[in-house]
Amino acid sequence: MTVQDVDLVSFVQEWEQWHTAKEGVLAGPHGFLAITSLRWLSAEPARFEDAPGAWSSTVDGVVVELADGEELTVDGTAVRGRYDFGVIAERASVEASWGDAVIEVAKRGGHDIVRPRHPDSALRTAFTQTPAYAPDPRWVRPGRFLPFAEPRQVTVGAAVEGLEHVYDSPGQVEFELDGTPHRLTAFNGRVPGSLSVLFTDKTSGVTTYAANRALQIAPPDGEGRVSVDFNRAGNLPCAYTDLATCPLPPTENRLPVPVEAGEKIPLERGGEL
Incomplete structure (x- = not known):
């Protein structure tokens, strides 16, 4: 041609x-411009202001410990307390819903990460x-x-x-x-x-x-x-x-x-x- x-x-x-x-x-609503933070997980549980629970990376995969009153939805099912996401493959992602936000759990470069995605992110709402x-x-x-x-x-x-x-x-x-x-x-x-x-x-x-x-x-x-x-x-x-x-x-x-x-x-x- x-x-x-x-x-x-x-x-x-x-x-x-x-x-x-x-x-x-x-x-x-949950695209890359909606991401509000990039969290690198370690063996020590950590809480983040833009996601519920305390998150950690273990030999068995990513774990979140949800406090009383905290809840995530994974694959359409509400989860409370301790939830084990298991070992996530490199470049794969799992999404958990939290209100109108999505919590992305992923592995990049051999490291477990959490990336909350909020529709009201300033980067997203200002995009033209x-x-x-x-x-x-x-x-x-x-x-x-x-x-x-x-x-x-x-x-x-x-x-x-x-x-x-x-x-x-x-x-x-x-x-x-x-x-x-x-x-x-x-x-x-x-x-x-x-x-x-x-x-x-x-x-x-x-x-x-x-x-x-x-x-x-x-x-x-x-x-x-x-x-x-x-x-x-x-x-x-x-x-x-x-x-x-x-x-x-x-x-x-x-x-x-x-x-x-x-x-x-x-x-x-x-x-x-």
């Missing part, structure tokens, strides 16, 4: 639908929109998936200093920008067979968020072909809040050219419309 083949009206409408849906998840470049078909690049002989474990840093994430990488994505070939290490995407790419470029820290942006790529076709749409280069939650543990791109995913497409620095971080 060439730029001339694109129905620009439909192209823009589809991009706007994608962007609106992404913003809806981010700013939903995320600045972005105008969608342009020229930033949709044909590419090719180059699978590794075996998936590789890739360790990357995180938005939280000292934290590391480990991801399985099935291969790399190759494409051209202005006639120059580039390769980016890919991780497994949300949909089976799809790919997720974290990257920075020469706009990072200038017009786009400095630490990272993310691209979701549909599964390769039978010949390994993929479409790399930089118009959908999106911010991760750490672009908006310090209460996120987002991964950073692998070193080799730093593009030496400006990618003037996709989402820009959020207004919350000093960005401009």
Whole structure:
């Protein structure tokens, strides 16, 4: 497909639908903008002002001790007293309801955490929109998936200093920008067979968020072909809040050219419309 083949009206409408849906998840009642704190649990029970109970991390998983009059709802069932969430898998989360709030219990970088999410969070209620470049078909690049002989474990840093994430990488994505070939290490995407790419470029820290942006790529076709749409280069939650543990791109995913497409620095971080 060439730029001339694109129905620009439909192209823009589809991009706007994608962007609106992404913003809806981010700013939903219990989305990332609703998070009010990030609590790193230890063996010593601790109470927090934005969540009920005393929380601790044990060899058997996360435990909360609810005092008299305190209650959580887990999987539709009210719980009181001591409740054991069990061992939570890396990058997994369990949600417990508390009034109109949700208490996220999760594991990130090998550490048990609690992240309360309150709909009346000031960050959420003040949110309006995320600045972005105008969608342009020229930033949709044909590419090719180059699978590794075996998936590789890739360790990357995180938005939280000292934290590391480990991801399985099935291969790399190759494409051209202005006639120059580039390769980016890919991780497994949300949909089976799809790919997720974290990257920075020469706009990072200038017009786009400095630490990272993310691209979701549909599964390769039978010949390994993929479409790399930089118009959908999106911010991760750490672009908006310090209460996120987002991964950073692998070193080799730093593009030496400006990618003037996709989402820009959020207004919350000093960005401009």
